[in-house]
Amino acid sequence: MPTIKFHTLGCKVNQYETQAIRESCLRKGFKETKNGKADCYVINTCTVTNTADRKSREYIYRCIRENPKAKVVVAGCYVQKDKDKITNIPGIELIVPNEQKNLIPDFLFAKKINSCGIKNQYSDLEISSFSDHDKAFVKIQDGCNNRCSYCKIPIVRGKSRSRDLASIVREAERLIRNGFQELVLTGICLGAYGKDLKGEFDLVNVIEVVEKLDGNFRIRLSSIEAKDVTDKLIEKIASSKKMCRHLHIPFQSGDNAILKKMNRNYTAESYIKLIDKIRNKIPQIAITTDIMIGFPTETEKRFNNTFRFLKGIAPSRMHIFPFSPRENTPAFAFAGKVDSPSMKKRMRKVQDLAREISYEYRKQFLHKELVVLVERKKDKKSGMLQGYSDNYIKIFINSKKLAPGNNLQKVRITQVTPDTTLSVPV
Template sequence: MPRVALTTLGCKVNQFETETMEGLFKKRNYEIVDFDEHADFYIINTCSVTHLGEKKSRQLIRRAMRLNPQAIIAVTGCYSQIAPDQVSEIEGVKVIVGTKERHKIVELVERAAKEEGVINAITDIMKAKEFEDIPLFQSPGRTRAFLKIQEGCTNFCTYCIIPYARGPLRSRRLESIKKEAEKLVEGEFKEIVLTGIHLGAYGRDLEDNINLVDAVKTVLSIQGLKRLRLGSLESIELSPELLELFTLDNRFCSHLHLPLQAGQNDILKAMNRHYTVAEYRELINHVFEKVPNIAISTDIIVGFPGETEELFEQSLNFVRTMNFSKMHVFPYSKRKGTPAASYPNQVDEHEKKERVHRMQLLADEKAQEFHKTFVGKTVQVLFETKHNEVTDGLTDNYIRVYVDSDSVHTGEIYKVYLEKIYKDGLWGKRIVE
């Protein structure tokens, strides 16, 4: 039985796509092994969102080469889509697939095993029209599954390479979403996370005015589903109908990830983000009024070109006033081909590092403040990972909870009393009823 090892860098969408490719190999009876094992085929699903993503992608290719110099190495994802020539020059690479055509991955690597040279399966992503619908192939008994329902982005934020790597908007049809979600529920997944590159734009390319609310309702209509969560969403795309759904169905997890990116209007404008900090704040206040227990997490980029110390301070001060449960802080990464890469007043790397540190300290403070409000409360936790004596899982509002492993099984939801702050979340005790 041929052995294949797959690995992913980057976002949840990439993670989902690796799982679908893994399914294609399983269907053909390949043995799936860990990436640090000897394999006949290595599939590396790359990321290009920062220059670090590209560097790590190259390191993984070299690692696969060391593990088995005779192996067929296939590189897929955003990095190969953006820089196919660069990727094809890396020693050992035999197949290059971009962000499309991944349904052909098995036949491409099998072809590469028989042919000389590099197989380049990159197509012009800007001409892509249809959602690449690869059915899932899952083994039962897992906890949380990502379900990709949307591809592409046309927002063109000035720092972001993704629209060039992923192409125009394409949405998965409701019938396909239903079918895949039913499969996941039957496979005993307790939670489904809907993901997309530009999730809020779901349905814009489909007929009949379908939107994200329809996709959410479709999944919620499935009997036996315990939880549904949304991936990252642009704040300005949070519609009143979608917000209403949080109050109508308690399986719809009280958690929204709404990227802020900068807490300062001039920087937001230079980033081509279409809101002001005041509008963002107003929206968040409205969300808390409607759904008081909701957790709002966010992304922040620091060191964008033109961000002076004064503007950074303004950003920090804005964030200080917001009740974020979690923040992902990134240093601005110059991406060739994006408008911001040629903006004047690029921020020095050392300065960026220092700002990341300051913003991260604030992020940690915010997370602790949020967690403290849950000490003494009882919550429902879906347990995911067992590390010897301690098992952890997530509440519906995305708090990580740790308990004694003896008291729970992974893949199950339990009532837990939260006792104290612990690591990046809270320590609790299972309530036996």
């Protein structure tokens, strides 16, 4: 029985697609191994930043070094972007574009694939479990019609395509039957779901159907754009007993001039109004976000606009990252690059603010009860159980009786520090 290893870089969609490939390969007779050499390696790459490109290349070379005789399969967004560069790496057996990932098990003994075209149909992949994960991602959409000036994803993922609702429901039912108690609806541009389908289906329709399924589970949304957070969606989250009180809404910058150059199609003021509307309707909801530091023409004044904006909206968690110039995007050629020392200084300042805001948000739940998805792996440092609440707080659970393992557990918060949130089971 041939052995196989998988490695995934990048987003939740990539993680989902790797799981689908894994299940298909195992059905075909491969045996997954995580230690030592393998007969075959499948690397699902990412190209969202220069760092992602570098890590993709590094892992390709690492696999080739580990077993020079192995079949090395490279797939994903880096393939779409730099297929010619990858083709020149000796030791790669297969190069598979995004829309052909579902065929990897059938391609394992074929020649290299030269076609890198992107179809405008949803390429169906399905899963029944989620290896090494306590929550299960359910991919419902692919591609993106937005044209942010810094982003390469629409180039490598193609136009927005929605998954058939019946297929989503079948998969959700399987995952619930197999014990998953948190389903994360995900996509490249999640809020675009249904816009390419005939009829009136949208993201809220998906939620309404999935939340009616039998079982003890909850639903979380992955990242969603501000323009797609509709009144209908806010009402659904507020009224649903299954939906997590959490929205991850990227805003990237709090300066209107920068937002315009980014082609984000909203202003700082409109974003603030949206957040106020959400919080008025759903008290204590977790608003998390992405912040890009050092976009071209980000002067100190414009950065300070973003900093004040962050203090005002107070996201409970922030993903903070530096601008990474991507070839073939408009921002690649923009003048006004920010020097590295300034970028690092600004990053540290926002990171310090993020820690302060997170602490303030979490303090309101002291002595309150929250429901946590208990993870299978204990915290290495403390030995305590851990997991996330519905409003995306990482919580440590002090209990010798509670068993680890992918289950929803009510806890009472006993201590909140700047870095940790402690609890006991209820």
